[in-house]
Amino acid sequence: xxxxxxxxxxxxxxxxxxxxxxxxxxxxxxxxxxxxxxxxxxxxxxxxxxxxxxxxxxxxxxxxxxxxxxxxxxxxxxxxxxxxxxxxxxxxxxxxxxxxxxxxxxxxxxxxxxxxxxxxxxxxxxxxxxxxxxxxxxxxxxxxxxxxxxxxxxxxxxxxxxxxxxxxxxxxxxxxxxxxxxxxxxxxxxxxxxxxxxxxxxxxxxxxxxxxxxxxxxxxxxxxxxxxxxxxxxxxxxxxxxxxxxxxxxxxxxxxxxxxxxxxxxxxxxxxxxxxxxxxxxxxxxxxxxxxxxxxxxxxxxxxxxxxxxxxxxxxxxxxxxxxxxxxxxxxxxxxxxxxxxxxxxxxxxxxxxxxxxxxxxxxxxxxxxxxxxxxxxxxxxxxxxxxxxxxxxxxxxxxxxxxxxxxxxxxxxxxxxxxxxxxxxxxxxxxxxxxxxxxxxxxxxxxxxxxxxxxxxxxxxxxxxxxxxxxx
Ligand code: NDP
Numbered sequence: 001x002x003x004x005x006x007x008x009x010x011x012x013x014x015x016x017x018x019x020x021x022x023x024x025x026x027x028x029x030x031x032x033x034x035x036x037x038x039x040x041x042x043x044x045x046x047x048x049x050x051x052x053x054x055x056x057x058x059x060x061x062x063x064x065x066x067x068x069x070x071x072x073x074x075x076x077x078x079x080x081x082x083x084x085x086x087x088x089x090x091x092x093x094x095x096x097x098x099x100x101x102x103x104x105x106x107x108x109x110x111x112x113x114x115x116x117x118x119x120x121x122x123x124x125x126x127x128x129x130x131x132x133x134x135x136x137x138x139x140x141x142x143x144x145x146x147x148x149x150x151x152x153x154x155x156x157x158x159x160x161x162x163x164x165x166x167x168x169x170x171x172x173x174x175x176x177x178x179x180x181x182x183x184x185x186x187x188x189x190x191x192x193x194x195x196x197x198x199x200x201x202x203x204x205x206x207x208x209x210x211x212x213x214x215x216x217x218x219x220x221x222x223x224x225x226x227x228x229x230x231x232x233x234x235x236x237x238x239x240x241x242x243x244x245x246x247x248x249x250x251x252x253x254x255x256x257x258x259x260x261x262x263x264x265x266x267x268x269x270x271x272x273x274x275x276x277x278x279x280x281x282x283x284x285x286x287x288x289x290x291x292x293x294x295x296x297x298x299x300x301x302x303x304x305x306x307x308x309x310x311x312x313x314x315x316x317x318x319x320x321x322x323x324x325x326x327x328x329x330x331x332x333x334x335x336x337x338x339x340x341x342x343x344x345x346x347x348x349x350x351x352x353x354x355x356x357x358x359x360x361x362x363x364x365x366x367x368x369x370x371x372x373x374x375x376x377x378x379x380x381x382x383x384x385x386x387x388x389x390x391x392x393x394x395x396x397x398x399x400x401x402x403x404x405x406x407x408x409x410x411x412x413x414x415x416x417x418x419x420x421x422x423x424x425x426x427x428x429x430x431x432x433x434x435x436x437x438x439x440x441x442x443x444x445x446x447x448x449x450x451x452x453x454x455x456x457x458x459x460x461x462x463x464x465x466x467x468x469x470x471x472x473x
Contacts, residue, residue, distance in 0.1 A: 003066060004067065005028055005067060006027055006070075006073065007066045007071070008030070008072070008075060012075065014129065014136045015033075017137035018129070020046065020049055021137055021138065022157065025157070028053075030061075030065035031053060031056065032059060032062045059088050063092035068096070069098065069153070070098070072089060073100045074101045075102045075129075079109075082109070095121030097122055097123070098122070098123040098125060098153060104262065107126065110124075110126030110178040114176075115177075124146060125144060125145065127144050127146075127180050128142070129142055130184060131163065131366045138163075142162045142172070143174055143183045143187070145174060145352075147176060162366060163370075168361065170361070185271065186271075186339050186342055187339075189282040189286075190268075190335060190369055192268070192282055195232060196284065196289075196422070197424055198233065198236055198328065207312075208419050213241070213250035213252050213253065218237070220234075220237035226325065227329050227372070228332075229372040231370045232369065240252055256295070265282065265286040272338075275349060277341050279342050284422040313417050322406070323410055325406075326402070327411070329403050330403035334430055337390040337396065340356060340387075340389075341390075356387065360377040360378035360381060376395060380395045391435075404431060411428050445457075453466060
């Protein structure tokens with residue numbers, strides 16, 4: 001029987017769709033899943049692609065079914081299951097074979113696995129895949145970490161299965177070991193911020209202006225034709241328009257306001273903190289999901305505080321909608337600037353030399369945060385070398401100069417009406433702090449010196465100094 005070109009382990013949501021995508025692009029693929037009935041069902045339901053799928057009931061069978069050197073994609077639950085699969089694969093693979101972990105691994109695990117496999121003759125690639133089920137099936141965004149040579153060996157198939165933006169493949173080699181999974185993690189962090197800010201604007205429209213889902217949906221639909229054009233805005237309109245078959249009500253109204261998370265948002269925040277790079281909009285978004293999960297406490301607090309008499313947002317509706325659109329855009333600009341700044345910091349810290357314009361380019365299609373705006377980011381990075389923060393590029397300065405007044409008005413009015421907009425207000429505070437040449441940390445330095453003799457720098461002389469605190473210090 002003709003051997004397969006590639007193998008895949010894990011036929012869950014992502015793995016099964018990725019395998020069909022690979023088969024559809026003309027590649028024969030051997031597949032294995034821990035629960036073997038799933039493997040058989042997958043083959044049986046693969047329709048006209050079935051001929052290119054080789055179902056395997058053991059890893060020995062999988063290895064035998066693939067032509068060496070064998071590329072094998074692992075698409076299972078991140079964490080220990082990946083280590084288990086790698087350990088078992090080591091028993092059946094041989095030198096030059098390539099193990100590709102395509103799940104949402106913590107990039108620190110990827111660095112460890114990369115090192116562990118270095119001496120075995122096997123090659124390891126840590127690959128971030130974004131786009132959910134639909135992306136995996138028809139073209140995801142693919143972020144690859146490993147040696148450049150190993151990427152070259154799988155580039156053809158990855159290019160074939162990836163999303164395309166105006167003909168350009170949304171797949172790229174980004175750096176060694178954990179680079180791909182790190183970039184995927186920050187992609188998800190930005191995604192958290194994007195989604196949270198959209199939800200905050202929805203909250204202002206719902207609770208501030210008193211609009212129902214059917215009235216809000218066209219607002220997002222209209223915004224999707226302008227500067228906010230993106231997949232997340234598009235699906236928000238669709239979500240708001242959908243009805244629950246059971247009750248006939250808008251489905252969004254019967255969904256519990258408690259959001260889940262698997263960890264990539266939290267990892268983004270932890271890594272940003274480790275690197276000492278502020279990512280406040282992402283932090284606010286992660287914290288908002290945590291707060292959302294405290295449903296019982298929130299309900300008790302609502303009762304405890306009662307009606308604070310804050311009222312709704314009033315005024316000219318068209319002007320308010322224009323402000324909300326621009327405010328969301330300004331928040332997005334700040335959040336993306338933060339996400340890319342974190343990647344810049346990590347690039348230096350881990351010696352990856354991350355190609356920022358390429359990252360922006362491979363996010364333009366296939367992934368969850370795909371948007372027209374990423375094209376602007378790619379241009380901003382391409383126009384200048386060594387961009388430390390996107391907020392310092394001419395394009396971003398122009399955008400923020402135009403959009404910040406609306407963000408200010410929306411945050412202020414939401415605060416007055418008692419509507420939480422944590423990510424938007426964090427984005428605004430970050431912007432204001434970032435552009436403040438003389439901040440307020442002089443006072444913090446004085447306080448630190450007062451109670452802990454930590455010393456401070458002066459504006460008029462070099463060196464470390466102490467204040468005249470006397471016996472109070
Ligand atoms: P699913 O829950 O749909 O599938 C999980 C897969 O992992 C199944 O094939 C399951 O096998 C296998 N698995 C779980 N535990 C083990 C184990 N201990 N040993 C062997 N196999 C195991 O998950 P997804 O397809 O959604 O996710 C897979 C990976 O892709 C995760 O890392 C996820 O974070 C990532 N990802 C998911 C996205 C999404 O939108 N869903 C988007 C991008 C990345 P079995 O059938 O036997 O249970």
